[in-house]
Amino acid sequence: MERIPILKIGDVLLVSIQIDLQDRDVLALQEDLSEQICDTGARGVVIDISAVDIVDSFIGRMFATIASTSRLFDATTVVVGMRPAVAITLVELGLTLGNVRTALNLEKGLAILRQIGGTRSDVLGRADDDQPVDR
Template identity: 70%
Template sequence: MERVPILKLGDVLIVSIQIDLQDQGVLALQEDLADAVVESGARGVIIDISAVEIVDSFIGRMLATIASISRVLDAETIVVGMRPAVAITLVELGLSLGGVRTALNLEKGVALLEDRDNARAVAVPR
């Protein structure tokens, strides 16, 4: 079974979804990501879906689950690279991606995470 590689860059894990994930693949990705967050102490998970042409409720649920798992592990999940057509389909399907933050691309996603870290640093001065 092919596994989706998880790239680490500083405090951020980057996942680029390019293959059609079935149930087993989704479970493997969730496990791998949870492991990676714990091992690396990452504060953010960025999931690039620019190669994903169709987002159905299955993928929507996967993204929400990954976001929930990461949140319990104190990492924020940001979905980036959504195609316009995918956004339209999501809304038509009534899927709101609740609890999942989005950004236009990887750079803006990383900027979002940095903003949050800065906000924390201000809130809790050391």
């Protein structure tokens, strides 16, 4: 069984799926990913599925599961590069992935995370730098 690599860039974990996923790959990925988020304290997870042509309901649910799991670690999940055929299939399967953020490509997905993460660290930075001066 192949393990899907999880790459760490700054505080973002990048998962690029390049193979046809089997159910056990999906389970292994979910497991690996939650461990990695916990270990690295990542604030964002990007799942790139631009090379995925075929999905089933199991894979569709994987996105929702990963999103919910990573939310527990306060990390945002963005699914990027979904192909039209895949999107249509998921809609036909009734999986609208309401709690998953999506972006057209990796660049835009990272931009979304930067937007969320950026404001967050700004607030933190101000709290560290400004408040002692005020008091």
